[in-house]
Amino acid sequence: MSVPRSSVPRRLPYVVCAVLVLLLAGCGTDGTAGSPGGSGTHTRSAGAPGVPGPPGAGGASAAPPSTGPAAAPPRPSPAPPREIPGLGPRTRAAIPAGARQAFVVTGESADSNRSTAVLYTRDGPAADWRAAMAPWPAHNALNGWTSDHWEGDLRSPVGVYTLTAAGGRLDPPATAFPYDLSPDFRVAGEGFHGEPLEGSFDYVVAIDYNRLPGTSPLDHTRPLGTERGGGIWIHVDHGGPTQGCVSIAEDRMKELLGLLDPSGDPVVVMGDAASLSA
Template identity: 30%
Template sequence: MIITVTAEPGARQGLLRWNSHEARCALGRSGVAAVKREGDGVTPVGLFPLRRALYRPDRGAPPETALPVAPIGPEDGWCDDPADPAYNRPVALPHPAGHERMWRDDRLYDIVVVLGHNDDPPVPGRGSAIFLHVAREDHGPTEGCVAMAPDDLRRLLADCRPGDAMEIRLPA
């Protein structure tokens, strides 16, 4: 299955479609673009495989999906320092280089799908930690990820299988 994300004008929100479903989604604070750089707030255009799903076990059951699923723990992070050998990879905290904490207080990472963006192999500076995750209640912009309401995310994951991908598109 190919999940499509089409940006709306202004490109901080879009429409995510799969099978016969569609849902509103939040996109990067700097919109959607073909060129992604670390820290620019852009959601990258392209076709990205769904690698695996992660979830906070203290905040809910694992999502029902055929994708690989793993729990997030308090010491889990994701390296976002282009100079570090672990760039755009999961890391254990504390980590000496720049990183993002996966165990968040704001619930945005209660469910996370790792997208195969800049990971095979990672190219320093081309962007890290591009995920599909839970949106803020107002669907406010992300730092470059795609985000959707938790119920929509769980519904999508129930239809996902290994080999599925997300295609992020610019507005027509």
């Protein structure tokens, strides 16, 4: 038997709508309405209030990309050792690498017989040079300086020479240097200005120009020949120019002997200022 159309209930649209609402409500996950433990409302990712967090699982903030450890700043180059004032590259290169003492005698000019002397020391080949004493006045040869010394030219030889022996007529002060005590260190007569020479060799340090290093200052061996001169010493000043030596006051001479140390491989650096600056 057919049912009259007017008797069929007209509730189907309401049922369809309810089903659609349930389906839509069941799509929420991960903290949205309909998920286990959800509150039924949407939540925001961790971050500033009102600002969505960066994309990522569970809404957690994504870590910034790793760039590795920061590069260390370049290290500055080590400063070169402090050099002896007034010496040029050629003169510095002539100083032996192992020398830790340098007695520098600087003449006022190529033709002057007046100089200034300073002892410089250092702790090792790569260490700074430093003055071990204040500058001392000194004399050199009557006619000044030369890079080509010959017997009788009355000039002091320019150069860098080792110091390996000392001696004198008087007992030495406290010194580590080999010292030849002998009455043969005597001298008489007058200097170029009429000053007495007596006592000039009471203390001497031999300069190893045209001589055998390590022997007594009185040794007359001349490896370059007698015509190239010799007997060039540091000795007690007599108040005037010398024939080729360097002279300083007696008190300064004793002080120098006390400071010189053979283990420091001492040298003398001597010449006029212009020559030493080369």
